[in-house]
Amino acid sequence: MDMGFVLTQAISQAIGVTAIIYLLATMGLNIQFGYAGLLNFGQIAFVAIGSYAIGVFIIQWQGSVFVPNLWVAILYAILLSVLLALILGVPTLRLRADYLAIVTIAAGEIIRLIFKSTDSLGGAQGINGKMGEEFYAINPFPEQDRFDFGPLSYTRNDAWVVTVGWIVIALLLLLTWALMRSPWGRVLKGIREDEDAVRSLGKSTYFFKMQALILGGIFGTLGGIFWAIAKQSVQPDSFVPAFTFFCYTILILGGAARVMGPVIGAIIFWFLLVFVEQFLLLLISNGTITFLEPTQVGPIRFILVGLGLMLLIIFRPQGILGDKKEIALDAK
């Protein structure tokens, strides 16, 4: 274990599967919160729907005529995500923004607890098994054990997962960019600034907010689908509210309402988290730090990252890509 190992670990996590999952969910939040100002505190619900749709349809319903293959299961997952957005949005989007926050955070927990307590949906054990065989079957990488990209090394499956993940992200970034430069995106930003003003200008803000909630939810669901396929396992207790808060952290770190904000945020967030962890382990292993046990490193890295984020909010509230002038306007 040396400094090179620490850096390699940090870099590989910063662009790895977990970062991709968080990034997809955060890109959805960027549309909802960053552009439209919707306080969705239950993005994890959309992620859970994606993961569980794959788990349940592929493993629990194995051989069912309704789910001939993975691709159909993905389609179902997206439809369920739209349904969830409608269920959350219809009663709350007419109300003040705070209500959506309360309803979504509760919905996330309700969904997790339903999955956890229903045996046909995996129960407390979750769902484990081969999910996404069709996906791995089309892996174009040649048959060999490991693939090395510079210092990074991936298994054949991981290399394929990460490649597809970043391609999907690139396409969704392009979609976000195209939407947000258009008059549709302009209405969304207007709603974020002052909904009543936009209503007085002849736009049905309810309709636009619903579209934003659905689109951002689908992004989150894609993250969930990806999660199930990459990890081959769906555990109810992975889908805790903290996930959404990390997404907000990533979004604010990178810069909200910036197309590339979540990307920068996710990469830096995961880099720092893993770097701090590995670095502390390194210091413990060579005896530099004697007052910590390796098991204490996990919580401590979150303390340090939390501290860093507090400093960021105080000294650079606009995030890395944001414009300080824009933030200052809010104070007026």
Place this chain on the structure above:
Amino acid sequence: MPNSAATHAVSELATVTAEPGVPKPDPLLVADKVNRHFGGLVAVDVDHVEIQRGSITALIGPNGAGKTTFFNVLSGFDKADAGSWTFAGNTVTNTPPHRLARKGMVRTFQLTKSLSRLTVLDNMLLGAGGQTGEGMLASLFPFTWRSQETKNTERAMVLLERFSLASKSKDFAGSLSGGQRKLLEMARALMLQPELIMLDEPMAGVNPALKQSLLDHIRDIREQGTTVLFVEHDMDMVRDVSDWVIVMAQGQIIAEGRPEIVMQDQRVIDAYLGAHHDQELTASGGSLTEEVTS
């Protein structure tokens, strides 16, 4: 050069009797038995009122008279408990604001709602109606909306020029001064090419130098054929610019008429000025009314 329709509408008003609920020769907005109460408090109880097309009509009254509530109800931002109203002959009772705006009835707000983190030009473009690019799918294909966007931008720049904001078009609206925001909000409402523009206290918080230019803009709006209805505290403005004045007190319309007549009406003086009615109305405008009605 005054628009002939506007002058016609105004000259028609000259012959209308000054009494509450009087019918107008060419009404654009007609409200009947509008009632809005909060618990036991009756905020609005308007029996009948008509707004003349092509005129500038002022809605005045002491604080708590129900002007803003009436305004909110008519513009769809609040729901009436009873009553009905029509706009250009169509019933628009409790129609949501975005539908009203599409029908040609647009309002501004007392606390200016400029969209801070959008540029001045984007604020204006948001006002344009019937945009193809506001459809989520169409927005992905710029060729479906680019030409419309160009036309809207041209129209927005003409309006910004008129309101002396053209040089600010690329700045964030949040960087404008209070008065400039008022102008922007007015210009943005005009992007909808409304038949009726409803201004909620357009003079609130505007410095005296800008007031004159705001008055000119409001007259200008009438000359271009748009009917103006505004709520205001500033008596100078009411006298200077309005063709017709409607006075509310305790939720009811207690008087209406041409400004010079209404301001001499004893009921108005009593309701508005109370014990201080012997003081000159022009003496200190807004501050006097505030002092008296607080």
